[in-house]
Amino acid sequence: MKAYLTELLFSVVKQITDLTDSSIIVIDRPKIISHGDFSTNLCLVLSKKLKKSPRAVAEIILEKLPPSDLINKIEIAGAGFLNFFLSSKANNEIINSVLNLKDFYGKNNTGGNQKIQIEFVSANPTGPLHVGHGRGAAIGDCLARLFEASGWIVTREFYYNDAGDQINNLTYSVKASCQNIPTNDSQFPADGYHGAYIHDIAKAYLSKKTIECQGQSIQASGEIDDAKSMKEFSVAYLRNEQDQDLKAFRTKFDIYSLESSFYKEGKVEMVINKLIEEGHTYEKDGALWLKTTNFGDDKDRVMKKTDGSYTYFIPDVAYHLDKWERGFKKVINEQGADHHSTISRVRAGLQGLNQNIPEDWPEYVLHQMITVIKENKEVKISKRAGSYLTLRELIDEVGCDATRYFLVARRSDSQLVFNIDLAKSQNNDNPVFYIQYAHARISKVLEQWGGDISKLKLDTSFNFESQAELRLIKSISIYPEIVSQATKELAPHQIANFLKDCAAELHSYYNESKFLVEDEKIKIARLSLINSAKYVLRNGLHLLGIEAPKQM
RNA sequence: CUGCCCGUAGCUCAACCGGAUAGAGCACCAGUUUUCUAAACUGGGGGUUACAGGUUCGAUUCCUGUCGGGCAGGCCA
Structure with missing residues (x-):
């Protein structure tokens, strides 16, 4: 209908001006019902060019507009808007x-069966999912549904950081718990995780439980000094928990990518070598640095630490190179705003690889932080401190439908206050x-x-x-x-x-x-x-x- | 100190690429059920869009500055 009206108007515009481009015609949906079904500000735009008042221009256009059985009436309103009222036939x-x-x-095929990859949630396997992850899950999943409805072929992907220091902290925490060291004891790891779930993992580990995770069975050895088994088991345990949380939230993923796999397959090493080869690196203070300032960052970043390990964004770059090589010309990453600094680093790394990847690839949707209010007090969401509101608790309390709605009904770039009591008590409203x-x-x-x-x-x-x-x-x-x-x-x-x-x-x-x-x-x-x-x-x-x- | 995001009714939030009288819900007040579900509807009060400038036919929207909140600025992720 918009296209139809544009064409109709343009046929008049061509008569009274020398314009050859219909792009100056903008058809809007008026907010107020008495302003009709469609409106255009065309006359306001043309008034300067024609040196006539907007309303005078409107008169001329109205006179020359051919009749249509889809339009009931056209009104000149306000400063010179043209308002169209559709006929009952239309x-x-x-x-x-x-x-x-x-x-x-409501569906369309503007996507034309192109591939798009949407990465979201991507929580570290160091604890259960919390409300913030829920916001990411709700937004990411809805984006995926929107693109599917527009004719795109969508791949939903979850990236696990299962290789960094935080995994070791998790393992140390579980070990301490196995040894019955209280979280407030000086013996407990300083960077350890304090949540009650640590004890659950420790208990399951000691009793040699088996965890099903993504089609694999992981059995705990139960040995306190078996760091390898403890790490594998802890990660599998938490991934399994997260999978259940996501299932309860009706969120499915097509692919789970593991940070560790990019190390195993040598892709992290390849990225490093390529960046050195392209001349974007230098050594300083015993570490290897990437000149991210060449690509718009405000300072250079360490990529290889003095101990020989890599900083987190290098596997990120390897992962995104992998996405690119899998043929995704359009990629959207949905993450919390606390990760916004990674955007410039990942993009800089990708530019440094010299693969003709567009500068603004991938796209990002960042959601701002959530403040959770319960009994008029803010609930601090901190894994380390152990005070914690999990996504599952929220779903159990307010239901999946309401949780999804609350988390997706607001613009992602504004902070959101989630009032548990309201969401719960509000049931009827x-x-x-x-x-x-x-x-x-x-x-x-x-x-x-x-x-x-x-x-x-x-x-x-x-x-x-x-x-x-x-x-x-x-x-x-x-x-x-x-x-x-x-x-x-x-x-x-x-x-x-x-x-x-x-x-x-x-x-x-x-x-x-x-x-x-x-x-x-x-x-x-x-x-x-x-x-x-x-x-x-x-x-x-x-x-x-x-x-x-x-x-x- | 620097960068990014935000600031709209008492509260939680909208407002299409700059459009017409800034809209909803909650809360408050007054009404509507012998008739398809009252978890609903109708009406009312409530605003200098944080503040000060600028750009133009026209600004909540764009630009500059100030104030306030959040997040980043690790060889943590």
């Missing part, structure tokens, strides 16, 4: 197209229930009608008149634009907000109007309308990974 065709497309309404309730209400009405829902079709000559109906139609017709915009801007929260609005329109309509009426024509029309709203709500909820219940 509206009815939208409803019928939703009824035809069903689950496909929770936005997610509000949306689901709208879906359930429609389902119930259609069920009571008892007709063949798949055959519902709207007579194109039918005329919807009430404000509630027109508002609902507008909401339904906007949906595909919301999906493509949310995808383009990597902003899944727009889906959540849209659904709340759409559900509000439905509830208003529901209260204003009865659907199962005597008049067959009116009944079919109204049922067609709410059934198309049902598809929008269901498809939208699906994009958020939230269920659309038939009854509540």
Whole structure:
């Protein structure tokens, strides 16, 4: 429809100016219902060029605009906006197209089956997942769903840092726990982890438990001095825990990449050698440095420490080179804002490899930190200190649907306050229930009608008149634009907000109007309308990974 | 001190590439059920968009500065 209006307007623009590019025509969706279905600021833009007032330009355009049976009326408003009101024929065709497309309404194929890789969560296997990881999981998973809905082939990937110092700290902590050293004892490792889960691992290790992890069975040797087994077991134990957390959060990954594998396969070594070969390194203070300042960083970074081991971002670079070599021209990394400094380092490393990788590759979506409030007090999320709110606890307390909704319904780049008591006590006022309730209400009405829902079709000559109906139609017709915009801007929260609005329109309509009426024509029309709203709500909820219940 | 993100109603958050009277929910006040689910709806009060400048037809949005919050600035990850 936007394209249609653009073409219509451009045919006039060509008559009254020498412009040959239709890009100056911008069609908007007005916020206010009385401003019509579409609007354009074209006259304001052209007024300077034509040396006429915007409203005068509007008069001229209006006069020359060819008639269309899809447009009911066009108004000049405000400073010189042109507002378009769709005809009932155009509206009815939208409803019928939703009824035809069903689950496909809102999807598009702008991705053209290109490959995209989305990395998210990527928590270290040193503790259970917490709320922050939950935010990453919710955003990352919704992004993946959005890209799938836009015709991309999505690979969801989880990267495990299973090779750095923090893994040794984990092992030392488990060992100390095996020896019954209290966490506050001076004998306990200074950089150790204090959470209660450490004791669980120690207990399982001593009793020689077997852990299933990604199709492998890892058995603990139970020997306190068997550092290798203890490390393997601890990591497997926590990965297994995380897998269960993610499963409870309805988040699946296609590929798990292990930092350790890039060492094993020699890819870390290859990256180092290549960077030396390309002349981007130098030695200082007994360490090997990468000149990241050549690529926009504010200072150079150590890549090989004096003890011969590598800093964390080198395996990161190796990992991203691997992504590139696997053919992903588009890669999105979703991570916490506390990792933002790695962006410039990883990109610098990739540039240094001289592989014609674009400077802004990969893309990043960073989510800001979460403050968790419980009983009016901030809950500190610290693995080391052991005070800890796990994602699983949250899911158990407020449910998967509500947790997902809360974590994805806000712009990722603003900090978020998660009030546990509110989320818990709010049950009835929770936005997610509000949306689901709208879906359930429609389902119930259609069920009571008892007709063949798949055959519902709207007579194109039918005329919807009430404000509630027109508002609902507008909401339904906007949906595909919301999906493509949310995808383009990597902003899944727009889906959540849209659904709340759409559900509000439905509830208003529901209260204003009865659907199962005597008049067959009116009944079919109204049922067609709410059934198309049902598809929008269901498809939208699906994009958020939230269920659309038939009854509540 | 330096870099990145943020600052919008009492609280939690929206606002499409710069658009029209800055919108929702919670909380507060007043109403709506013998009729498809009241987990709903209708109406009301509540704002100098942190502050000060600038850019232009037009700024919550872009630029500069100030203040405030968060995160980074390890040979930790």
